[in-house]
Amino acid sequence: MTGKKTPEKNNSGRGQRDLRVRVKTAKGRKLSSTLWLERQLNDPYVQRAKKEGYRGRAAYKILELDDRYGFLKPGARVVDLGCAPGGWCQVAVERVNALSQNPKKPQGTVLGVDLQEIEHIAGAELHQLDFLSDGADEQVKTWLGGRADVVMSDMAAAASGHKATDHLRIVALVEAALDFAFDVLEDGGTFVAKVLAGGAENSMQTMLKKNFKKVANVKPPASRSDSSEKFVVAMGYRGRDLNAADGAEDDADEDWPHKD
Incomplete structure (x- = not known):
């Protein structure tokens, strides 16, 4: 791989270097792979993650969601489903003080x-x-020593290349994560998961509103603008009640300032 920076001229006519790294196409590498690599090298979140010690840019998605909604509270019990490579766990450890030596x-x-097996994360x-x-739900509650305050998931189903099939896989995975959350969440708890561009499916949205006090479908700034992902943040778990009235506050935030 070779990075190449090409000089450009500004309007004043003086030479000015373009700091964007461009990747030359290598033998055997597809154009799509080259473009992906170039995007990674120029992604400020990727660069920031390396500098700050996170295992990927995804860490900033949960950071931004928590900055906005404040569900990773000190002392909270958090379950991260499909946690590899571990960026979300790293953020959760920091936010719930799992590494703090201060007894207060x-x-x-x-x-x-x-x-898959995950490399150790302190805390x-x-x-x-x-x-x-x-x-699995009972095993998780045993490990936790009780129920969870937060169940979160950044999981994505393996892509097949067939749009309709991939859509169904993503929906099924989120529904399974939600069903798991119903079984392990403490009353008042929060469910956070990656969903599709339109937010949670209608049937899932109805279910969320029945069982949580507030439901938001949002796209944090760290989520690439060209990505089809959004995240659902459901707060104030009421306890599983499939017949509960639909009374959740809806916060479908389409206007979160976005920088890619």
Whole structure:
């Protein structure tokens, strides 16, 4: 891989360097791979993640969501579904004071689960587990020593290349995460998950509003503008009641300032 910077001229006619890194096409590398690599090298969130020690730019999505909605509270018990590579766990550890040595600060718990083995994260408890398997919810509650205050998921289904199929896979994965959250969340808890561009599906939105006091479908600034993802943040879990009245406050925020 070779980075190339090409000089440009500004309106005053003086030479000015273009600091954008451009990647030359390598033998055997597809154009799409080259463009992806070039975007990664020029992504300020990728650069910031490397500098600040996070395991990927996705960490800033949960940071921005928590800055706005404040669900990662000191002392909270957090479950991160599909947690690899671990950026969301890293943020949660910081926010719930799981690494604090100050006895006066509340000590939270961060539990990450994933199908694959995850490299150790200080302050987090990581387990290789399929959250869809029988008894996974009870196992998680045993590890936590009770119910969770937050269940969060940045999972994405493997792409097949067929748009309709991929859509169904994404919907099914989010629905499964929500069903899991119903089983392990404490009353008043929060569910955060990656969804589609339009936000949660209508049937899921109805379910969320029945079981949470406030539901937001948002796209944080760290989510690339050309990405189809959004995130649902459902707060104030009422306890699972499929027949509850639809009384949740709806915050479909389409105007969050976005920088890519």
